[in-house]
Amino acid sequence: MTREFVPGRLDVNGFAEAGASISGSDPVRNYRRLHAELVEPSDELTVQWAATGERRSGADGSAVPWMHLTAYTLVPMVCQRCLGAVDVGLDVDRWFRFVSDEAIAAAEDEESEEDVLVASRDFDLRGLVEDELLMEIPVTPRHEVCPEPARLSAADPDFETAEGEKPNPFAVLKQLKSDEDK
Template sequence: MTTKQYIDTLNLSGGPQFVEGQVLSGELTRLVQDFPAQGDSAIQWSLSASIDHVNRRVLEVRAQGSVVLECQRCMKPFVWPVDISNMVEVVTDEAQLEDDGDADGPDRILCNGRLDALGLVEDELILSIPYVPMHDVCPDTLELSTGEPMPESRPSPFAVLGELKKS
């Protein structure tokens, strides 16, 4: 189990803060709760906190690695590479959170003090996973439940309609 690391979001004026680590993707229970077994897939992550050029408290979230997903086309597991880099602004009250003054600015999160670094990394990973994960190209050999390979091509059920249309 990974020990928790925190960023003190209220004390960034004293200087930037940086934490990093590595975690097995299977330890990120919110991320992988509906995914296949993760094996030894690992995620390298880092979180740096600072005050930007317009005096906003910002966090830069980075993560690289892989997770095992289930293809929604063929229902087989496959490895999905993860490579995220995102900037997040820290605000201290809900009015700031909902302020639309800077539509081009970074996403905002609400935090009044200690922020669980790995929790934020896991949130960003969850957002990076496709809603419907699929292989680019599913494996060629599909098998029926009897264990026999599927036929290469099946006749189209609409072929008869095509022949009627030609008549």
Template structure:
């Protein structure tokens, strides 16, 4: 009988030792911080699709390294920064994490290691990690490829434009200077 793995209470050591894979989909509502990033409009967010893979990497003269590979994606309605209407952005995250025994080791390795370092936990919340990675992968400026409606692009301030339509009170003086009326 295969035991059921819970991504919000994952034993990272056992998961990596077994070379386990876990995949699923979660409604956006189960990830409240990511839900806050969506734009209220007529577009619907998709399911959060995710996959976790555990692995051990053998080290000569030391204990095997514990790794967790993460892939996640979601279609998230956001506000186009060009036309200010909803745009459905596909947000994807793909990262690998190495786990170490304690915070001190993680802090010491964090500056020199290229990979992300996390502390081993027997009750690791992988769904929170998925949410974090998707938030970090959000586009800085969501845009349509081609906006559905054309927005007027004007460098002139409407207030300034209405002022320039008024007659210039010094226009008469300019006419006197050149001898014209």
């Protein structure tokens, strides 16, 4: 009998013990926080993800659950140079080791290269996918070469007209001096 695993309520230990794999393709709109980051929301955008579980020997020789997660999406964001839309690829390829409780996870996460999470019988795999994609968003999304040159200055015709109408203060002083000489 094959065991079926559900991404919304994943039994991490059972998933790793079975050496199971699951994958999916979900609309970006299902990932609320990621969807809020987009400049042009679209129903066509998808997130492709896959997860594989396995057991590895831990430091004490006991079996430890691990999961390999990959996820990818291409989303429109605001280019911080030209302020136009730029498609940004978000690509996740990460290993996670699972431990029994938060205290162990907090202590071991700082010292280990892999991410350490708490194993549970109802782990939210889609929540993890969204968290990892959000962390992949660049601080300043931008085009390699913007389609339109970035406008690096601003001109206000009313301001320039007002500047042109003001008399030169030195001309006013010169006029005062010539009036005194008379």
